[in-house]
Each structure stands twice: as structure tokens, then as C-alpha cells.
Amino acid sequence: MVVWRANISAHLVGHGLKWLWRKTKPMAVIVVITVGVVHAYNYRKKQVRRKKWNSAEKDLVILHTIPRGRYCPNLSPFVVKLETYLRMADIKYEIDCEEPMGPKGKLPWITLNGKEMADSQLIMEELGVKYGKDFSSNLTKEQNAVSRAFLIMVDEHLYWCNCMWRWVYDRDYNVSHLTVWNTLLPFHWVYRPLVARLIHLQAWMQGVARHSQEEVVDIGRRDLEAISCFLGDKPFLMGEVPSEVDCAVFGMLSQFEWNSRGSPYLKMLDMEFQNLHKYCQRMKVRFWPDWNQCLNPPRT
Ligand SMILES: N[C@@H](CCC(=O)N[C@@H](CS)C(=O)NCC(=O)O)C(=O)O
Structure with missing residues (x-):
């Protein structure tokens, strides 16, 4: 999904720029420079955020998501699922809402000891092994x-x-x-x-x-x-x-x-x-x- 969405966007932007270049070259140059500056700024901000998360306390899970909800702590069932697991397993975590979409283009995702992990289920399985909190191990x-x-x-x-x-x-x-x-x-x-x-x-x-x-x-x-x-x-x-x-x-x-x-x-x-x-x-x-x-x- 992320890949094809990125491909479609790149395709549309490419066409738009070609059209603008044909119409007015100075404007096309201004657009390219502005987009470049915005990208560089966002990239820098991303790096700063990563530095902060990577230097968080050892074994502290940073849960990236959208902000809290009015009636339920989160609008995403997958965030409530993962948070409930973290509580069940007594794993310390903090919420971050600065960058809700993770490496696979979905939320939730986490940073743990500098490592990024995506997908509520895969995260739970990995944490279960790491913290020895597999609540299904007693099941038949x-x-x-x-x-x-x-x-x-x-x-x-x-x-x-x-x-x-x-x-x-x-x-x-x-x-x-x-x-x-x-x-x-x-x-x-x-x-x-x-x-x-x-x-x-x-x-x-x-x-x-x-x-x-x-x-x-x-x-x-x-x-x-x-x-x-x-x-x-x-x-x-x-x-x-x-x-x-x-x-x-x-x-x-x-x-x-x-x-x-x-x-x-x-x-x-x-x-x-x-x-x-x-x-x-x-x-x-x-x-x-x-x-x-x-x-x-x-x-x-
Ligand atoms: N299998 C994923 C599903 C996550 C998911 O679909 N999240 C939704 C929000 S509830 C999302 O990020 N959608 C954005 C998109 O699909 O582009 C998980 O368990 O974490």
C-alpha cells in the first residue's frame, strides 16, 4: 500500500512538474526548491525525533500513535489491543504522537532500545519472547x-x-x-x-x-x-x-x-x-x- 501510494504520488508529481516546466520555467524552479527545503526540514525533524527515542531509558517501549480519544483511549483497535497487552504484561511504555505512521505506513508502531517495530501482532509476539510474557503458553x-x-x-x-x-x-x-x-x-x-x-x-x-x-x-x-x-x-x-x-x-x-x-x-x-x-x-x-x-x- 505504502509503496504503490508513493509510486502514484511520484508519478503525479512528475507529470505536474513537467506541465509546469512547459508553462513557466521560473515557477517550476521555485516549486522544486520549496519542496526540497520542506523535505530537508522534515527529514531533519525526523532525525532529531529518532535521536530522542533512541536515547530513551533502556527497555522503555515508545508507542507511536494518534492522540488520545474522547470516549476511548484510542480510535484504532490495534492501538487499544497493543496497549492492553503492554498493561497485561506490565511492560513500561510511553505514548508518542509526533509520528503516528510507522515504517510500514500504518499505526501503531514502537521504538524499543533504538529498534523500530511495526504491526500490533508482530510487536506483541516479539515482546512476549523478549520479556517472557507469553500468556498463551499455558493454552492447549x-x-x-x-x-x-x-x-x-x-x-x-x-x-x-x-x-x-x-x-x-x-x-x-x-x-x-x-x-x-x-x-x-x-x-x-x-x-x-x-x-x-x-x-x-x-x-x-x-x-x-x-x-x-x-x-x-x-x-x-x-x-x-x-x-x-x-x-x-x-x-x-x-x-x-x-x-x-x-x-x-x-x-x-x-x-x-x-x-x-x-x-x-x-x-x-x-x-x-x-x-x-x-x-x-x-x-x-x-x-x-x-x-x-x-x-x-x-x-x-
Ligand atoms: N495489522 C496492523 C494493522 C494496522 C492498521 O491497519 N492500522 C490502521 C489504523 S487503525 C492504519 O494505520 N491505516 C492506515 C493505512 O492503511 O494507510 C496491526 O495490527 O498493527
Whole structure:
């Protein structure tokens, strides 16, 4: 995605510059110099940030993400997932919002002892080995297989149902109010429509956007039903003890529970799948005792 997006941008810029050069050469030179200076400035800033992160305290995880949310600590299920794991594993971390997009063009990502790592799942697996915090090691092979299936379902399937609701179907545009968007131009009028188009395109390529809204909501409902059914009366997905799969499931459900006002999914948690609603509250109490302080603005 990053590579083809960069290729398309380079292609468009190249064409634009050729056109400008043909029209007015001095203006083309000014544009090239200005873009060069801005790039050099950004590069320098990036280097300074890296220097700061690389000299952070040993074994301190620096979690790069977008700023805190109004109703849920983060708008990204993957950030809530990773943060919940860091809390579960008692790993010290700090949040950084200066550079949310990581080496693979997505968030979250982390810096640890000067090393950059991307992808919530890969990070959790690597930290699990490094800190000896593998919460699934006591599970049977069969339980691990089920965990894996649920993990993929929420991260790669249910995620897109949430994206479609948040960015495409929701005509109250709640996404504009879920956090304080630090942008130069008004987020709601400028960036939101652009991001919505990009996400719709991604969801189209993934496949889910090819269905009708009704079908997508039903697909999401079936995923929630599967989690609800498997959870039953257990406190956590795999029984009495929480494990990594709870981080992923809670990360995703947190978006429905706190960040999807007016959505059919929130209604489902309230009416049909009340054990998922209780599960969210349980995970919050257990791993996020400071939840209210993690909101932006913090609540007392
Ligand atoms: N598999 C990745 C998924 C991360 C992801 O998709 N993050 C979204 C935000 S919730 C993102 O960065 N999207 C930007 C993009 O795709 O360009 C993970 O687990 O970290």
C-alpha cells in the first residue's frame, strides 16, 4: 500500500512538474526548491525525533500513535489491543504522537532500545519472547488454534465492518468528534472526506465494500455472535485467565462499545450480545483502571 501510494504520488508529481516546466520555467524552479527545503526540514525533524527515542531509558517501549480519544483511549483497535497487552504484561511504555505512521505506513508502531517495530501482532509476539510474557503458553494446541482464528477474524474481518460504519455509512460523522484531530485544515471538511475515500477504496480491495450496507452489518453481526457464543459465561475468551486474544478482541470491541454512537453494532452489544458488553467493562476495569485519565480531555 505504502509503496504503490508513493509510486502514484511520484508519478503525479512528475507529470505536474513537467506541465509546469512547459508553462513557466521560473515557477517550476521555485516549486522544486520549496519542496526540497520542506523535505530537508522534515527529514531533519525526523532525525532529531529518532535521536530522542533512541536515547530513551533502556527497555522503555515508545508507542507511536494518534492522540488520545474522547470516549476511548484510542480510535484504532490495534492501538487499544497493543496497549492492553503492554498493561497485561506490565511492560513500561510511553505514548508518542509526533509520528503516528510507522515504517510500514500504518499505526501503531514502537521504538524499543533504538529498534523500530511495526504491526500490533508482530510487536506483541516479539515482546512476549523478549520479556517472557507469553500468556498463551499455558493454552492447549486446540485453544491456540481457536485464539488464532478469533484474532484473524477481528483484525482482518470485523475491522473492515467497523471501518465501513465509521467512515462510510455513518451520516452523523461521529468520527470527526472521536478525538481532537491535530490538522492545519478543518478535519471534518477537508481530511475526513479524503480519508473516507481512501478507506472505502481499501475496503473495496479487501472485498467487504462490494456488499450492501445491510449485508456488511449482517456480516459484522455474525462475527459478534461468534465471539459472544464462544465467550458464553467465561470471564475471558480462553477461560479464567486473560490471554493475547483478549487484547485483540477487546481492542476491536472497544471501538463498538465507546466509539460508535448510533451504530447498529452498539445496539447489538446492548441488546443481543450483552455478555460482550459486560466483557468490555470487565477488561476495562482490569487493565485500564486509569481509563478516564487516558481520555482527551481527561475525565474525573
Ligand atoms: N495489522 C496492523 C494493522 C494496522 C492498521 O491497519 N492500522 C490502521 C489504523 S487503525 C492504519 O494505520 N491505516 C492506515 C493505512 O492503511 O494507510 C496491526 O495490527 O498493527
